Amino acid sequence: MVRIRSPGPTVNVLAVLVTIFLLEDRSRLVAYQPSSCLCGWPLALVLALVYFVRLVILRPFGGIEPTQPGSWRWSIVPVCALVLLSAAVFPWPMKLRFALSRTEFERALLEVAESGAWHDPRWIGWYRVSHVECDVDGRIHFVVGDSTVDQVAISYLPARECGGPNCRWIDGAWFAVEL
Secondary structure (H helix, E strand, O other), rough: OOOOOOOHHHHHHHHHHHHHHHHHHHHHHHOHHHHHHHHHHHOOOOOOOHHHHHHHHHHHHHOOOOOOOOOHHHHHHHHHHHHHHHHHHHHHHHHHHHHHHHHHHHHHHHHHHHHOOOOEEEEOEEOOOOOEEEOOOOEEEEEEEEEEOOOOEEEEEEOOOOOOOOOEEOOOOEEEOOO
């Protein structure tokens, strides 16, 4: 009987790093970035395929026992896959990251309301904000990155209305918007 080794540290570390990269992308953007579509998701699919081949196709013939030392390593890739699948379906990474940053955004909102827009990059909570844009109707946009074409902002919209497909509600009057 041929023994199949459990996934090594390279596969598992790569799976965790790809997961972190894609979760960060999902946490600030309304749409996917080209880097995620061209690099991140295909790499995640390759890792899942390697796992599938090793576990589903080769495992029944290789005699892997669940009690074998190191058998816990088999669980890392499927856990990463489930986390990424849930992040693709539900916007929980964006909501979690914003929840951890909300008090800082509200403090920055007061600062912008008093002194106007600013153009120097800074950290607001867990977001790197490149600059702030203010509209005449009271909308304030904290620009946190770029999508394929447009800038992406965490925006305070006092009317709590945001139309179009490139706008996603986060919480209260806060939205993720492509400008």
